[in-house]
Amino acid sequence: MCFFLIFLILPSVSARDPALHSQYSTQVSILSAMELIWNLCEILFVEAAAAGPLLLRLLDWVRLHVCDVDNMVREVLSSENPSKHELFWNVVDVFVLQGRMDEARHLLAKEASANPTSVNMYKTLDDLMKKMPVPSLGNTQTLTEMELKWQHWHEECQRYLQDGTFASNSHMESICKILLGDEDAILEKKELLATWYQFLVTRLLYSHPTVKPMELRFYAQSSMDLFLGGESSPEPLDTILMAAFEFEMHQVIKECSIALSNWWFVAHLTDLLDHCKLLQSHNLYFGSNMREFLLLEYASGLFSHHSLWQLGVDYFDHCPEYGRVYLELHIERIPLNTEQKALKVLRICEQRQMHEQVRSICKIMAMKALRNNRLGSALSWSIRAKDAAFATLISDRFLKDYCERGCFSDLDLIDNLGPSMLLSDRLTFLGKYREFHRLYGEKRFSEAAKLLLMLMTAHIAPCSFWMTLLTDALPLLEQKEVIFSAEQTYELMRCLEDLTAGKSDKQKFQDDDVETMKVEMLRLALARNLARVIVKEGTLEGS
Amino acid sequence: WNLQFKGCFGVILQTHSGSVWRVTWAHPEFGQVLASCSFDRTAAVWEEIVGESNDKLRGQSHWVKRTTLVDSRTSVTDVKFAPKHMGLMLATCSADGVVRIYEAPDVMNLSQWSLQHEISCKLSCSCISWNPSSSRAHSPMIAVGSDDNSPNILAKVQIYEYNENTRKYAKAEALMTVTDPVHDIAFAPNLGRSFHILAVATKDVRIFTLKPLRKELTTSGGLTKFEIHIVAQFDNHNSQVWRVSWNITGTVLASSGDDGCVRLWKANYMDNWKCTGILKGNGSPVNGSSQQGIFNASLGSANTSLQNSLNGSSASRYFFPPLDSPRAGSRWSSHAQLLPPPPLIEHSCDADTASLQYPHPRRRCVSRPLNLLPENEGV
Numbered sequence: 001m002c003f004f005l006i007f008l009i010l011p012s013v014s015a016r017d018p019a020l021h022s023q024y025s026t027q028v029s030i031l032s033a034m035e036l037i038w039n040l041c042e043i044l045f046v047e048a049a050a051a052g053p054l055l056l057r058l059l060d061w062v063r064l065h066v067c068d069v070d071n072m073v074r075e076v077l078s079s080e081n082p083s084k085h086e087l088f089w090n091v092v093d094v095f096v097l098q099g100r101m102d103e104a105r106h107l108l109a110k111e112a113s114a115n116p117t118s119v120n121m122y123k124t125l126d127d128l129m130k131k132m133p134v135p136s137l138g139n140t141q142t143l144t145e146m147e148l149k150w151q152h153w154h155e156e157c158q159r160y161l162q163d164g165t166f167a168s169n170s171h172m173e174s175i176c177k178i179l180l181g182d183e184d185a186i187l188e189k190k191e192l193l194a195t196w197y198q199f200l201v202t203r204l205l206y207s208h209p210t211v212k213p214m215e216l217r218f219y220a221q222s223s224m225d226l227f228l229g230g231e232s233s234p235e236p237l238d239t240i241l242m243a244a245f246e247f248e249m250h251q252v253i254k255e256c257s258i259a260l261s262n263w264w265f266v267a268h269l270t271d272l273l274d275h276c277k278l279l280q281s282h283n284l285y286f287g288s289n290m291r292e293f294l295l296l297e298y299a300s301g302l303f304s305h306h307s308l309w310q311l312g313v314d315y316f317d318h319c320p321e322y323g324r325v326y327l328e329l330h331i332e333r334i335p336l337n338t339e340q341k342a343l344k345v346l347r348i349c350e351q352r353q354m355h356e357q358v359r360s361i362c363k364i365m366a367m368k369a370l371r372n373n374r375l376g377s378a379l380s381w382s383i384r385a386k387d388a389a390f391a392t393l394i395s396d397r398f399l400k401d402y403c404e405r406g407c408f409s410d411l412d413l414i415d416n417l418g419p420s421m422l423l424s425d426r427l428t429f430l431g432k433y434r435e436f437h438r439l440y441g442e443k444r445f446s447e448a449a450k451l452l453l454m455l456m457t458a459h460i461a462p463c464s465f466w467m468t469l470l471t472d473a474l475p476l477l478e479q480k481e482v483i484f485s486a487e488q489t490y491e492l493m494r495c496l497e498d499l500t501a502g503k504s505d506k507q508k509f510q511d512d513d514v515e516t517m518k519v520e521m522l523r524l525a526l527a528r529n530l531a532r533v534i535v536k537e538g539t540l541e542g543s
Numbered sequence: 544w545n546l547q548f549k550g551c552f553g554v555i556l557q558t559h560s561g562s563v564w565r566v567t568w569a570h571p572e573f574g575q576v577l578a579s580c581s582f583d584r585t586a587a588v589w590e591e592i593v594g595e596s597n598d599k600l601r602g603q604s605h606w607v608k609r610t611t612l613v614d615s616r617t618s619v620t621d622v623k624f625a626p627k628h629m630g631l632m633l634a635t636c637s638a639d640g641v642v643r644i645y646e647a648p649d650v651m652n653l654s655q656w657s658l659q660h661e662i663s664c665k666l667s668c669s670c671i672s673w674n675p676s677s678s679r680a681h682s683p684m685i686a687v688g689s690d691d692n693s694p695n696i697l698a699k700v701q702i703y704e705y706n707e708n709t710r711k712y713a714k715a716e717a718l719m720t721v722t723d724p725v726h727d728i729a730f731a732p733n734l735g736r737s738f739h740i741l742a743v744a745t746k747d748v749r750i751f752t753l754k755p756l757r758k759e760l761t762t763s764g765g766l767t768k769f770e771i772h773i774v775a776q777f778d779n780h781n782s783q784v785w786r787v788s789w790n791i792t793g794t795v796l797a798s799s800g801d802d803g804c805v806r807l808w809k810a811n812y813m814d815n816w817k818c819t820g821i822l823k824g825n826g827s828p829v830n831g832s833s834q835q836g837i838f839n840a841s842l843g844s845a846n847t848s849l850q851n852s853l854n855g856s857s858a859s860r861y862f863f864p865p866l867d868s869p870r871a872g873s874r875w876s877s878h879a880q881l882l883p884p885p886p887l888i889e890h891s892c893d894a895d896t897a898s899l900q901y902p903h904p905r906r907r908c909v910s911r912p913l914n915l916l917p918e919n920e921g922v
Contacts, residue, residue: 364571
């Protein structure tokens with residue numbers, strides 16, 4: 001987990017906007033706390049560091065996270081004459097407290113060279129620090145060996161202290177006391193320790209370097225008590241860390257949930273612990289349920305964000321029991337402000353075979369488009385939804401538009417319907433009708449004529465549209481060249497008669513002049529065509 | 544009297560001639576459709592129309608009343624659309640105890656609604672709720688609540704179920720333990736559970752589970768019998784609870800009461816229900832509010848600003864003291880602090896006092912006030 005980005009942003013922002021700066025600082029603090037907890041959990045739970053390496057890990061942990069002394073260190077080291085700096089001994093103390101022996105010795109060497117009279121004293125201290133046994137990471141020594149060595153070393157330090165070797169220099173004497181693990185001496189440096197957990201680690205380093213994991217809790221509790229000294233009560237962060245030192249995983253998660261304002265941290269921590277199979281081994285039989293519960297909570301929260309919802313999808317995918325149904329419920333509620341967003345959501349649903357959601361979303365988009373009179377968009381959405389009824393409705397609208405305006409809108413869409421044309425009869429008719437117009441425009445008259453006739457005889461066209469189709473046939477009938485064959489002409493006549501016969505007398509009475517005239521014109525045109533075609537077909541070729 | 548819509552523009556619809564009790568949205572699959580019900584004994588259905596593209600109303604939308612349902616002889620107290628898988632259907636309930644279910648057979652024609660069912664509940668009805676479950680294992684179901692004040696102890700919540708054989712709604716269950724007037728009732732979204740969850744707003748907040756038992760094969764048409772349990776009862780409002788509303792996933796319940804507060808209830812993974820938040824109507828902070836982490840799913844027809852504050856996504860909720868300006872690369876862990884989240888409502892006066900509460904960061908040893916709240920328990 002790296003928060004470096006925030007550290008980079010922070011300085012540049014701070015100059016410009018104090019409110020923003022304070023907001024970022026706040027977030028940095030919280031993130032730092034989370035990182036602190038997370039790393040400790042890694043050491044104690046995931047890695048389950050054993051006695052020996054445990055101390056080394058804890059030292060690393062503290063060095064990584066307690067760095068307000070870094071500024072001071074830098075200041076002293078970069079000064080011209082470090083050993084004369086007023087904070088010199090503070091820095092040496094810091095190094096010793098954090099077990100950074102080499103750095104401490106390096107600084108002391110500078111001081112030694114500046115004070116040749118006390119060279120022996122420095123040499124002794126340097127020697128002690130060099131010889132200090134530390135647990136090794138590899139298997140080069142067993143714990144018992146190490147403990148033995150350490151005991152000897154400890155006694156040696158004790159002798160030098162009692163001999164008064166460092167009596168003339170209070171700083172060095174206190175360092176020696178720290179090396180001996182003298183609690184009071186260490187506590188004197190409270191300011192440099194800054195936190196009780198730093199104090200704990202220092203204590204362990206100099207009095208119980210081979211501490212076992214299960215012993216941590218006692219040292220932790222006493223360290224906190226000693227450090228806070230009854231002046232202040234533990235803060236939430238302290239409680240969480242203490243729970244970790246006590247290996248109470250459940251408590252850690254619970255305290256984090258209370259202290260933090262969203263589920264991000266606990267969800268991921270629990271997930272990690274669950275994957276390491278730690279929740280079960282700690283007798284939390286509801287372990288995996290809790291993991292899923294937290295992940296569901298976190299992911300649900302993501303869904304209220306305008307773009308982070310996409311992350312939420314992945315989280316739900318990893319919740320075996322309720323993930324899918326949560327996703328189904330949430331994904332339908334995402335505001336579909338733009339087509340791109342709708343398509344994105346649809347892709348996600350289609351990938352997971354959420355057919356009902358796909359249908360629903362397409363329907364919603366189709367309705368929206370229809371309300372805004374964007375017929376082409378509505379049609380393509382209803383095709384995607386495989387909603388035949390809606391497609392029929394929209395096709396009807398298209399046809400109505402055509403009748404009123406004499407032209408089609410959204411030609412591209414209708415021309416390229418392809419097999420989706422078959423979704424509904426009306427849609428098929430719309431597609432074919434447009435094809436007829438195209439053929440006519442390309443002057444492929446006989447094909448157009450065949451299509452037109454087929455539309456009526458195969459009953460693809462709704463009866464209400466037949467009049468329009470027949471009227472469309474007029475220009476074909478009036479062409480110089482004969483287009484319709486005799487048989488076709490007979491068919492057309494039959495259609496016309498079917499149409500007029502179908503009307504009751506009342507309807508005929510209501511028909512206005514235009515209607516009657518149209519019918520008459522059609523009859524005339526058909527008759528004339530028939531005449532011509534009979535002649536044409538009767539004529540022998542070439543004669 | 545008037546319906547007011549808060550959106551990017553406000554629209555006032557002169558509609559009913561009496562107080563409008565409730566307003567509800569239909570599923571967006573049917574377009575932008577609203578229903579309202581009123582003291583004037585009618586319920587109305589509205590649709591939003593966008594202006595034609597060639598007149599000067601182009602792109603502007605306005606609301607048109609599509610139909611008025613006038614069958615009721617008394618005040619219509621609630622109107623709710625049925626779950627979308629049932630088509631375009633709605634139910635109304637009236638003060639004279641009749642629940643009516645209407646259907647629009649043609650979803651594109653909202654002016655044609657036919658009365659499909661009339662259910663006589665024998666008690667004055669105040670609220671209804673459809674069971675949103677679309678599972679085929681569950682028949683359509685309506686819960687009806689009554690605010691009848693008469694002293695007889697008839698159960699104030701009844702459950703009606705649709706019977707496939709008789710093609711009618713019949714009473715399946717009555718919650719005998721609810722004897723106080725009921726103001727609101729709400730089924731939770733189903734989540735694939737085999738049982739139903741019902742929230743009731745009465746003199747307190749109650750949550751029931753209804754487990755369907757094997758359908759009785761002897762009774763005509765097989766009405767489901769239910770095993771009813773009360774899983775939560777909260778009187779924190781200390782007054783009449785008026786409304787209850789579920790979030791999308793049915794995991795958070797919001798209740799509002801005469802104490803002027805909205806309370807949020809949530810179950811942890813052990814199925815124990817607890818209060819996870821209190822919102823006070825006038826914005827002032829609430830003392831003793833109990834909060835455990837966050838409940839971040841939206842509440843019914845969500846108010847997004849409410850949602851964001853519930854998310855806690857803004858870390859400014861933590862009132863940290865001003866820190867020294869950072870040097871690049873330095874880490875802040877020593878200042879790592881996890882102060883408990885303040886109560887839900889951030890009021891400007893809170894921010895001022897908070898900065899006084901917390902001392903300079905370097906002196907970590909100094910005592911700090913703890914806001915940890917008494918009711919906090921397991922996640």
